Structure formats: C-alpha cells, structure tokens
Amino acid sequence: MTAEPHPLLRVRDLRTWFHTFAGVVKAVNGVSFDLAAGEIMGLVGESGGGKSVVGYSLLGLIDPPGRIEGGSILFDGEDLATASEKRLRQIRGREIAMIFQDPMTSLNPVHTIGRQMDEMLRLHTDLDKAARRRRCIEVLENNGISRADERLDSYPHQFSGGMRQRVVIAIALLAKPRLIIADEPTTALDVTIQAQILRLIRREIREQGTSLILVTHDLAVVAEMVDKVAVLYCGRVVEIGPVRQVLEAPSHPYTRGLIDSIPDPDHRTPRLNQIPGTVPDVRHLPTGCAFRARCSRSQPLCGEVEPSLTPQLGGGSAACHFPLRAGERP
Ligand SMILES: Nc1ncnc2c1ncn2[C@@H]1O[C@H](COP(=O)(O)OP(=O)(O)OP(=O)(O)O)[C@@H](O)[C@H]1O
Ligand SMILES: [Mg+2]
Numbered sequence: 001m002t003a004e005p006h007p008l009l010r011v012r013d014l015r016t017w018f019h020t021f022a023g024v025v026k027a028v029n030g031v032s033f034d035l036a037a038g039e040i041m042g043l044v045g046e047s048g049g050g051k052s053v054v055g056y057s058l059l060g061l062i063d064p065p066g067r068i069e070g071g072s073i074l075f076d077g078e079d080l081a082t083a084s085e086k087r088l089r090q091i092r093g094r095e096i097a098m099i100f101q102d103p104m105t106s107l108n109p110v111h112t113i114g115r116q117m118d119e120m121l122r123l124h125t126d127l128d129k130a131a132r133r134r135r136c137i138e139v140l141e142n143n144g145i146s147r148a149d150e151r152l153d154s155y156p157h158q159f160s161g162g163m164r165q166r167v168v169i170a171i172a173l174l175a176k177p178r179l180i181i182a183d184e185p186t187t188a189l190d191v192t193i194q195a196q197i198l199r200l201i202r203r204e205i206r207e208q209g210t211s212l213i214l215v216t217h218d219l220a221v222v223a224e225m226v227d228k229v230a231v232l233y234c235g236r237v238v239e240i241g242p243v244r245q246v247l248e249a250p251s252h253p254y255t256r257g258l259i260d261s262i263p264d265p266d267h268r269t270p271r272l273n274q275i276p277g278t279v280p281d282v283r284h285l286p287t288g289c290a291f292r293a294r295c296s297r298s299q300p301l302c303g304e305v306e307p308s309l310t311p312q313l314g315g316g317s318a319a320c321h322f323p324l325r326a327g328e329r330p
Contacts, residue, residue: 060088114152241316
C-alpha cells in the first residue's frame with residue numbers, strides 16, 4: 001500500500017488563547033482540518049467564533065497576550081506552530097499571503113504602489129528589476145487595473161476603495177504563494193464590486209493552483225466560491241465537509257441555524273429565523289457542547305460530554321451527539 005500524499009496544510013488540535021486580565025480567552029480551542037493543494041475552504045460562523053484568530057495563527061501573527069498553546073500547523077510537512085519568527089517571515093508573503101478586510105492595513109500610505117509591489121518581489125523572488133516591473137504590470141492588469149504602468153507611480157490614497165483592494169489582492173498573488181488566507185476580503189466594498197473581486201480572486205488562484213482559506217460570514221459567497229467549508233463555533237470546528245453537503249444537508253443544528261438566518265433577498269422580510277440566544281463567553285464555556293443552550297435538540301448528554309467531530313453520511317464531519325439526518329430540521 002502506498003502512503004496517501006500529505007495535504008498542503010494539516011492543522012491538528014490548534015489552540016490559541018489570550019491571557020487577559022479578565023481571564024483566559026480560548027479563542028481557538030482544538031481546531032483541526034486539512035487543505036489540499038489548490039483547494040478553497042470557507043471558514044464561517046458568527047462573530048467571535050475564532051475565524052480571524054485561526055487565520056492569524058496560521059501566519060504566526062498572534063501577539064501577546066495571545067499565544068499558540070498547542071497543536072500543530074503542518075504546512076507542506078513543516079510545523080509553523082513552532083517555527084522561528086525568522087522562518088515565519090520567510091514564509092509570509094512568499095508561501096502564504098494574507099488579504100485583510102481593510103486594504104489600508106496592508107498598504108503603506110507613504111510609498112507608491114509600484115514600490116510596494118516591487119519590494120514584495122525583491123524579497124521573495126530572484127527576478128531582476130525589469131522582470132519584476134513586468135510581473136507587477138501583468139498582475140495589476142489581471143486584476144482589472146488599466147494603465148497599470150502609470151498606476152505604479154500612484155500612492156494608495158489616489159485609488160478608490162475597490163481599486164485599493166484590487167491592489168492588495170494583486171500584491172498577495174504577486175509572488176505566487178501556495179496558500180492565501182483572505183479574511184472578509186470584500187466586506188468593506190459595495191455589493192457589485194464584491195462579486196467582481198471574488199470572481200477575480202477565484203480565477204487567479206485556480207490558474208496558479210493556489211489554495212485559499214476564505215473567512216466570511218456570507219453563505220452566498222461560500223456557496224459560489226469554495227470547495228469545502230468549516231463552521232466555527234466558540235473556537236471549535238463544529239462541522240466540516242464538501243460545500244454542497246454542508247449547505248444543503250447540514251448535520252449540525254448550528255449550521256442549520258446559520259443557513260436559516262440568511263435574510264430572504266426577494267421578500268425583504270425581517271429575519272424571523274435568527275438562532276435563539278447568544279454566543280457564550282469563551283472565558284467561561286459550559287461543560288459539554290457549547291451550543292447546547294441554543295439548541296432545540298439538546299439532551300442531558302449534551303451537558304455532560306463535549307461532542308467530537310464524527311464522520312457523517314455524505315463525506316463531512318460534525319461535532320454533535322444528535323446530528324440532523326439529510327433534510328431533517330432541528
Ligand atoms: N487580542 C485579543 N485579546 C483578547 N481576546 C481576543 C483578541 N483577539 C481576539 N480575541 C477574542 O478571540 C475570540 C475570537 O475572535 P475572532 O476575531 O477570531 O472572531 P471572528 O470569528 O473573526 O469574528 P468576526 O466575525 O467578528 O470577525 C473573540 O472572543 C475575541 O474577543
Ligand atoms: Mg474576524
């Protein structure tokens with residue numbers, strides 16, 4: 001028997017905690033998933049679930065009082081959870097790039113776009129000056145920025161918000177990284193531009209064979225963009241699987257709740273199906289299942305034993321003692 005090829009990214013039992021004066025915030029508390037080369041994974045869940053902290057952890061960007069407490073982040077076999085800051089700096093940008101929600105957090109206002117793009121290529125590739133310039137123009141044009149050679153001499157403030165985010169995406173793609181982590185990359189933009197930019201990201205990463213982790217609260221975006229989806233709740237993956245399965249026949253009542261709380265775009269009705277209750281404080285998580293107080297299927301067992309991810313029919317996994325069967329409602 002031959003060994004299975006290892007995935008590009010293998011995260012196991014990742015725990016990232018913040019040691020605050022008010023207590024230990026277990027923002028990410030036992031997250032595991034695999035991502036294959038070229039695969040697109042959506043990371044969804046309510047605010048505070050730990051989506052961004054997962055993204056920052058993968059890039060080694062957790063600052064005190066936060067700390068990776070345990071687990072592993074195997075990137076092409078190398079554990080980033082224990083890698084040195086020097087090694088992480090080499091990997092960021094070249095192998096793993098990040099696109100944040102606000103383009104101004106990634107762009108330096110005092111340098112031209114061209115200088116910032118050139119810097120990225122100078123640090124992470126062996127291209128000479130002329131080849132770097134050609135690559136910058138090519139990537140900007142692929143991202144829908146016309147007259148790119150002139151635009152290289154512009155400063156970030158001379159671009160509109162949508163254009164700036166295209167530039168940020170262009171910079172992320174420049175060095176042909178193997179993984180991009182995009183945290184709500186289009187939330188700050190208006191809806192028509194959002195769709196355009198997402199399609200662009202998708203096309204380019206498919207062409208380059210890059211993997212993508214897309215953090216979003218927008219399940220319509222998930223349905224259109226991703227291959228598989230992980231649902232985070234209180235720092236844990238409660239459901240993960242192929243996107244069609246998770247969206248059409250979710251196993252976890254929390255996933256079902258998220259799907260049912262999407263407002264109806266045609267009828268503009270108020271959201272009648274909000275998940276009841278609120279997300280518990282991750283400093284004082286209850287024993288057992290963290291979702292149980294909001295769950296109509298809850299049984300005594302749910303308060304006693306924390307459910308672990310268990311394979312479901314259809315290829316995904318869910319962490320629930322009483323998972324929904326296909327089509328069933330809570
Ligand atoms: N620097 C920090 N210090 C203390 N707690 C933090 C810090 N950063 C994040 N947290 C906490 O970690 C938890 C997870 O936060 P995170 O930002 O990952 O959520 P999220 O799923 O990205 O939410 P959103 O959808 O609002 O972006 C939250 O409880 C948050 O308050
Ligand atoms: Mg976030």
